[in-house]
Amino acid sequence: MSVKNQLIKERLPEHVAIIMDGNGRWAKKRGNSRVFGHRSGVKAVRAVLEAAGELEIGYITLYAFSTENWKRPKLEVDALMALLVSTITSETKTFMKNNVRLSVIGCIDTLPKEVKRKLVECIEKTSQNSGLTLNLAISYSARWEITDAVKKIAEQVKNNELDVDAIDAETISNNLTTANIPDPELMIRTSGELRISNFLLWQLAYAELYFCDTLWPDFQKEDFYEALMDFQSRERRFGKTSEQLKK
Numbered sequence: 001m002s003v004k005n006q007l008i009k010e011r012l013p014e015h016v017a018i019i020m021d022g023n024g025r026w027a028k029k030r031g032n033s034r035v036f037g038h039r040s041g042v043k044a045v046r047a048v049l050e051a052a053g054e055l056e057i058g059y060i061t062l063y064a065f066s067t068e069n070w071k072r073p074k075l076e077v078d079a080l081m082a083l084l085v086s087t088i089t090s091e092t093k094t095f096m097k098n099n100v101r102l103s104v105i106g107c108i109d110t111l112p113k114e115v116k117r118k119l120v121e122c123i124e125k126t127s128q129n130s131g132l133t134l135n136l137a138i139s140y141s142a143r144w145e146i147t148d149a150v151k152k153i154a155e156q157v158k159n160n161e162l163d164v165d166a167i168d169a170e171t172i173s174n175n176l177t178t179a180n181i182p183d184p185e186l187m188i189r190t191s192g193e194l195r196i197s198n199f200l201l202w203q204l205a206y207a208e209l210y211f212c213d214t215l216w217p218d219f220q221k222e223d224f225y226e227a228l229m230d231f232q233s234r235e236r237r238f239g240k241t242s243e244q245l246k247k
């Protein structure tokens with residue numbers, strides 16, 4: 001039986017977050033430029049979105065460009081920005097066909113005008129779609145996001161709109177870029193790196209973490225199903241004992 005058919009539908013995560021890593025190494029192994037690796041990663045994005053859509057998963061958050069990635073060579077940054085524009089342009093039709101809604105988290109004001117314009121255009125065009133939400137993390141980092149949330153909360157306190165004693169975890173969640181999105185239950189990182197790299201630090205508090213050696217451009221539907229199978233084998237205790245869960 002294929003891995004997909006072994007998945008228990010009722011126990012699928014509602015939100016999967018993915019650190020798409022390993023494009024550069026994938027290209028280097030083939031004697032190609034890093035940019036070739038990024039371009040080759042687009043088909044893995046398509047595969048994951050298709051698989052998630054078929055399984056009726058609600059949200060996929062893809063880490064596409066971190067705040068720290070601005071420090072890469074200009075040539076690579078420019079190529080990544082151009083790739084974003086061309087991919088959004090070519091994929092909008094598919095999003096419409098597959099009922100996918102685009103949303104973006106990150107400091108989008110730092111993006112080149114053309115990138116921002118394309119993203120906003122696609123967000124608006126797909127806003128009525130009711131299937132999978134593709135949430136792209138671009139110019140995103142969790143520390144940037146949390147700092148921003150702290151500023152917003154402080155502002156509300158200063159304006160007497162919020163009492164300090166009323167601040168709780170929900171207040172913080174509601175002031176993050178993911179305010180209307182459930183926390184990811186599963187986080188996948190490809191390419192064998194065992195770190196979070198400033199991704200969704202608050203939201204991943206109780207996510208199951210899945211690391212695989214596959215480099216992102218090689219990631220296929222089957223790899224995604226494998227990650228979901230692994231997720232379904234975990235016991236999510238949220239601080240309780242195993243015995244308590246079985247009651």
Ligand code: IPE
Pocket residue numbers: 020021022023024025026034064065066069080191
């Ligand atoms: C991930 O692949 C894509 C981005 C960070 C934009 P990398 O470019 O980090 O690839 P490696 O890790 O160098 O192989």
Ligand code: IPE
Pocket residue numbers: 019020021022063064065066069193195197
């Ligand atoms: C994380 O990958 C960011 C994205 C996948 C967009 P990096 O390749 O930038 O992370 P580090 O630098 O290896 O931690």
Ligand code: MG
Pocket residue numbers: 021022023
């Ligand atoms: Mg990397």
